[in-house]
Amino acid sequence: MPPSTCLRCLPIRPAPSPRPVLLCHIALPPAQTAAFSTTTNLSAAVAKKRPNSHTGPPKRGVKALNIKKTQRIKSGRPPAPGERKALRKRIVLSNTNALEVQGMPDLSDKNITDASLVCRVVGIPGLVVDSLRAVEAFKPTQGWGLFRRPAALVRKETLQLGRYIQEVETAEGKKTIRRVVVGERGSGKSTLLLQAMTMAFVKGWVVVNIPDAKDLTIGHTEYGPLFNTNPTQYVQKTYTANLLSQISKANKAVLSKLQLSQQHDLPIPIQSNISLDRLADLGARDPDVAYPIFQALWAELTAPSTKGAVRPPILFTLDGINQIMRYSAYLSSDVKPIHAHDLALVRHFINALSGAQALPNGGIVLAATCESGKPPSPTLELAVAQSEARVAGAEEVPQPHPYKAMDQRVLDSMRDVEVLRLKGLDKDEARGIMEYYAASGMLRERVDEGLVAEKWTLAGGGVVGELERESVRMRI
Amino acid sequence: MVFVFGVNFPEQRLASLERFYGVGPQLSERLMARFHIHPTAKIGALGGRQITDLNAELTKLTIENDLRRKIQDNIKRLRDMGSYRGRRHAMGLPVRGQKTRTQITTARRLNRVDRKG
Structure with a gap:
């Protein structure tokens, strides 16, 4: 039944109460009254026009x-000069807050081939x-500063290096082993070099290390041509002096026992029976x-051993080989x-x-690639792939791209070098x-199976740098 | 302090030859390569031979005041001929047909008969 009154005629809201009538408002028209202010709009100050995109550029002389x-x-x-670099290159090898690990064996000349240490x-x-x-x-960049004292994991490849060292020492005709260590970023290439050096030091070898090949090629040290060479070779004298100082400092125990045995054509007069560490210091x-002097030192180190003067084997290492497999930043004249x-x-x-220069007293030549900020070196990649295929006995060795220029010198230098590829750790090593x-x-x-499996997986299959x-x- | 081409360089300064008027990045690179100076070399680390060679080479080039004078002579020649380019130089206005309604501060600064640099 429809309502008796029309719905449209009903008031929607209650009618406003009558406005209080004040005397001052009587004369004003309703449009000029402000709801909450007693000031009139007209008496307000005119707002200054703000510059915007429509007003055009500011006038000349006005600071916009x-x-x-x-x-x-x-x-x-x-x-001070060099202070920031020293801070950047600072090596911390100890953390006094970390606990000392009980029962951790030290690496010694006895146990470098001990398989139980893996x-x-x-x-x-x-x-x-x-x-x-x-x-x-x-x-x-390595995490030495996190632990009480420097220590490193013995992995299968480390044991392999230990066996190489033993092989060189026991071989009849003084063997030279040449390897290039490759692997993805954080896979422990530099640490493997360090372990090789550790073993060489405990075995009484002479260690020559080029810590970062980038320093040689990015054009940051002095260079100059070497006369009577074709094609012209360039000598980096400051770097060589620094290298000699490192060789002398690190191998003092071995070199101080060795004396000069050959005649050398040197620009300075030297004592005929000077010890090799003093020669390097000069x-x-x-x-x-x-x-x-570097050449003379090398000639002395690679002089054939006699009964009176036994020359030790040499470990020659270089980190960042991809930096030297290309053109350098230096310019010729x-x-x-x-x-x-x-x-x-x-x-x-x-x-x-490459084996062009032999090590008559035996030794190991090791190089590692560096994956951080690496320059493109497609020829090295090809050479590594070829070497791996050769060792694996593959029927088809990768061939150079027919339409891309390859660096023949790089291919020649890697012709019969073997590759040691570092993969992730296995679960036991992890x-x-x-x-x-x-x-x-x-x-x-x-540390139980579950945690190891989790971390191992998160580390991309046991990539040791990621695992660390x-x-x-990482603290979450 | 090391003197190179009559200028006193502090030893810690990089051996950049672009300090000289008329030696830009390319010429500097060429000169440094000719005397086997690497790009981050400090002046103090250069050998005496390198500095004398560098001085000899810089003396052969038209740089600094020689180059300024050469440019002024060229402009003066244009002005004396009464060419349009000479007149524009003399008036301090753009020489190569640019518009003059706006944006001629560079021309006002540089284009003059006794051009400074």
């Missing part, structure tokens, strides 16, 4: 952009630590004579880039690596290193 420059607050003295972390003896520091084997002191193999020190290493983390008090979890990062460095 008014931004105050932030004052740089100078606190203290500015860093999957265990082994300490680096104190004397060797000084030598390793001298040859810059420790890198600032070169380290004066960059101008560093390279001839006719403004053409210099190939890295024309730099005398690089060529010296390449000759040793467990070994994680137990070490836990024993050092840096990993506060129970997620277990020890």
